[in-house]
Amino acid sequence: MIRRISNVISHFDHILPLFAAACAIIAAIAIISLPFTYVPDQLYPKTINRASNLDPYDRGGPPFTQAVIHSQYPGNSPSAGYVTTYLTPFSRFLADSTAHLGTTIVAHPGGILDEILYNTRGLDTVVEPTILFIAFAIASYLFRREE
């Protein structure tokens, strides 16, 4: 019996179905053990001001002053909050004249910098593109390999 099981497991074609089955079992356990209580006291609170022109990314505060950025260890990122409200004049013009600047977070220079991403959790932001670049490296190596 054990030999038969180990024979099935040893084929790498079977690991995806096996893993999917494990995922299904764990997900079923998770659904049975619902509800999980959501803790309202979140570390990174999200408030959305629908009236603002910078809609989903408005972190508040006037430019060149320090906006309040909630973080786990405020002492480790003392400069957080200075950049988040900065807009270049062109971006400021767009923000004043359209209602959709908040959706173009990376589409223009001097746009809205989300300081939770780029300051207090900067290491995450470094690791994320690293994953992407490694994936590109593998893909380009496999694609360009001489046959």
Add this chain to the structure above:
Amino acid sequence: MIAVGGEPFYYLEFGDIVLYFSPVTTTLFVLALLFTLFVLASRPERQVDIAFGSDAYLAKVITPGELHFRKFMATACGLASMGAMVTGDVFDFTLFASLVGITNIGIVAAVKNRHVQNAAYQYGLVSLSATVPLFSGAAMVAATTGTLSLIELAKGTYPAVPLAVKSFLVLGIIGEGMAPFYAAKAEMFRAPGAPYVIMCSLSSLLIFLRVVEIAMTM
């Protein structure tokens, strides 16, 4: 404070992400560092197949391109596991774990052999699907406790993380580190390049050990 891994004696702060060096994490970190140095210094082994029934034998050649790429992948894998060993943040740990997973695939996929390529494709699919429980586990940790920092979670003042959430996290790590159990089979006997597959095995062993520490801490 962090009872499972011993008292941290050094903190390295990157904003909210604080790396901590406790006896356990330092040991794992030094292991990963040593093996990364070994990988950098080592040359791949050269396999020789003896043709049965005659005097001929076939030496398998590793092209410099393949050597460099696999050495690069193995080094990246070592760096990723070093990061995963000492990070003090659940989400950061999941990111490093998925980096380990993708570099493992890179090590295996660089071999020009049909069988190994098929295997690497399957690991890729598993590691791709493992990101779902992995990152959803991290998201549920944030939702059920309100924080992601392991140092804060270890204090015990936060609500307990449900068992199902921990199993999501462990399941994701199993999926990311699944490759070596099969890679050893596909690689060591069919493909040249011995030292790099050891990195593959070691990194997944290390992230398994670390996820046990994390699951017991929170």
